[in-house]
């Protein structure tokens with residue numbers, strides 16, 4: 001008799017279940033509790049990019065910061081490759097966790113020490129990760145390899161951050177993260193401070209890291225068009241809750257939830273057959289308000305997982321047309 005070996009089950013890179021986070025603000029006499037994350041569920045597989053979109057203040061960064069262990073949620077579970085880290089690492093993230101889960105921020109200048117040349121910024125990360133056992137030539141070739149991975153010329157190694165463009169600085173910030181060989185990258189608006197012309201290069205770099213290294217990426221953004229371009233799945237957040245999620249193309253081309261439809265309506269698309277008019281948007285806004293006061297989890301056919309320009313108009317709206325995912 002032949003027996004079939006059971007299929008190997010691989011845990012997702014990240015699984016978040018029932019996560020809640022509140023902040024207390026105000027003076028002693030007028031304390032206010034802000035429930036910033038409410039019952040958040042999310043999974044990200046290895047080699048997958050998941051975009052988190054929503055209006056300003058919807059809780060996207062707080063969720064990323066909870067995953068980076070920079071914030072402590074009140075309840076819920078965060079599993080990384082199957083390990084329930086809030087239980088097993090109660091006193092804070094282990095050294096291993098801090099290598100495996102890395103964060104990229106929106107301001108690449110703020111995250112690089114202006115007095116250090118690029119090579120010493122990267123060398124520091126390499127040494128932290130691999131100890132001090134590298135020979136001088138081994139170290140040099142790792143530095144060159146790192147900057148080449150982020151598509152920069154090794155000449156940048158001798159530059160100071162202020163001598164680089166915003167896009168180059170963000171690439172160095174990414175190289176520094178790669179020095180510790182992360183399995184998960186939390187990218188919080190990594191292109192929002194960059195010129196439109198260089199944004200797509202950073203998005204393509206993130207896609208390369210997913211495809212070639214199998215890195216799981218949470219991509220936090222206001223820009224629906226870039227989420228559509230880059231992310232395998234997109235999740236929409238409103239006021240601390242997840243309202244809708246699914247494969248990016250399906251979700252953003254055929255949004256079901258009124259809030260997602262409102263966000264999508266703010267991105268002009270000449271190919272859209274029925275343009276949204278002000279009346280339609282006002283109706284959607286009413287539906288969103290009704291949902292916010294009595295939220296129900298919306299499950300769409302594609303279901304698995306703030307200010308995206310809904311009120312202020314789109315940013316980079318041309319990407320919607322210029323960056324179709326299928327032509328990437």
Ligand SMILES: Nc1ncnc2c1ncn2[C@@H]1O[C@H](COP(=O)(O)OP(=O)(O)OP(=O)(O)O)[C@@H](O)[C@H]1O
Pocket residue numbers: 023024025034036054055056057058059060061062063222306307
């Ligand atoms: N440390 C903190 N203390 C108090 N309130 C906070 C703190 N951090 C965030 N908040 C509040 O939590 C809410 C969610 O903020 P968060 O930054 O997660 O939203 P976001 O969706 O990432 O918005 P943005 O796109 O503007 O960064 C906001 O109302 C914010 O003011």
